[in-house]
Amino acid sequence: MKVAIVGATGYGGIELIRLLRQHRHVSELSVFSSSQAGTNYDDIYPHVQDIYQGVLKSVDAHQLADEYDVIFVSAPPGVAAELMEYLIDGQAKVIDLSGDFRLLDGSIYEDWYGRPAAKSSLVEKAVYGLSEWNREEIEKAKLIANPGCYPTAVLLGLAPLANDNVIDTSTLIIDAKSGTTGAGKNPSEMTHFAEMNDSLKVYKVNQHKHTPEIEQQLEQWIGTKEPITFTPHLVPMSRGIMATMYAKVSDSLTKTKVEQIYRDAYEKTPFVRINSSRYPATKEVYGSNFTNISYHLDERTGRITVISVIDNLVKGAAGQAIQNMNLMQGFEETEGLWAMPVYP
Incomplete structure (x- = not known):
């Protein structure tokens, strides 16, 4: 090509x-x-x-x-x-x-x-390119709208629960933290070394442009539109996103059922890794197209906490774009992407 x-x-x-x-x-x-x-x-x-x-x-x-x-x-x-x-x-x-x-x-x-x-x-004419959840449409598409970095991490973490309609999205709170490359290459006061080093910053509270993108996709899955609370932060690292999501769950949801929902959703997907016994770190996906997801159902509060980590430049941008290209062209989905994360 x-x-x-x-x-x-x-x-x-x-x-x-x-x-x-x-x-x-x-x-x-x-x-x-x-x-x-x-x-x-x-x-x-x-x-x-x-x-x-x-x-x-x-x-x-x-x-x-x-x-x-x-x-x-x-x-x-x-x-x-x-x-x-x-x-x-x-x-x-x-x-x-x-x-x-x-x-x-x-x-x-x-x-x-x-x-x-x-x-x-x-x-x-555009197809939303969340690779793991829109594969059939992507394969037939001429134009792909590659998802944003925050929505990729958030939606991959929430999709199994939203599709099974076991969370109350009206209670959904998303706390996400990104490395500074998410702000682009052009320097700014916000990303200047002296301002960012040894610091943690919140920004665009309830105003980030990825908010309606997340809401739109959740609406397609659950059938109703609910506004979400999404708060992004910058942390002093180059790459990576950690999205932590909190929501009320159905009364009948059990830890065993949650495990089954996630395993059924992602057991055949090469780039999503589920581990319910250990919480992920951004370093575990650094430089790779993987998404690591974990979760904890708190039966005391009736809430679930979902943690999703990606490399914002790979799975959150270029990697997912190439994954979509592979699907569009009929190539092996992992072609050009099957690389181990850089560690440490």
Whole structure:
């Protein structure tokens, strides 16, 4: 395959290159940037010297549509929405990591993202790429809305319970913590070393743009729309997300039943690992496409606590995007991704 990455200079872009370089079905890998066209890629990321020697190209939608089999868009919101008007009729399949096509209601997108929504005709053609839970639709899709990093961790943790309708989502509280790469490559006061080191920060309390994405998917599973409480934090590490979810459960739910629900949901999925006897740490998935999940049913309070950890740049972005590409193209789902986490 000939594969293109639009917006290749960010952390999502370099992670796509790291993984796609070891993908057996990728014969050509090209990188595109609107702001740094003509620059050697290893001048931006010296660690790829003698490994990947691409030169950043200008973005030409018509060229992309006609010359490539798969296009990853890892650019700021709005870029994919504009490009897709030209790409939708071309040969290329498109996987958007930005969020332009995740929300079905354009007015909700505009409220939370603060910018115009993509055309509804394009959004309607997009498939939400939560790989483990939407496999059949992904296999037939031309356009994938790759999930956000926080929603990936949260939804994979909650999906078995939501699908079995054993949690009360009106009581759901989500506490999530991310490494600073989740804020992107451009430096800010919030992610400056002197501000972030030896510190823990809460941000965008009840205002994070991933909130409606989580609500939308939960609504599709349980059939009713419930607002959630979602609080994100930044922690002084580069990679990783830990999402801790709390919710009231059905009176009849037992620890044995919870174990069965999770095992049935994920026993045939290569990248989700369940361990009810030990709580996960972000270091256990570092640099990998795995999701580690654990849980505890508190019979005293009638609540369940679910803990889910991912690498935000891999399962939360580039890895899941490649997993979706594998499903779309009919490849082995693990191709290019079956690597052990980096430890310690």
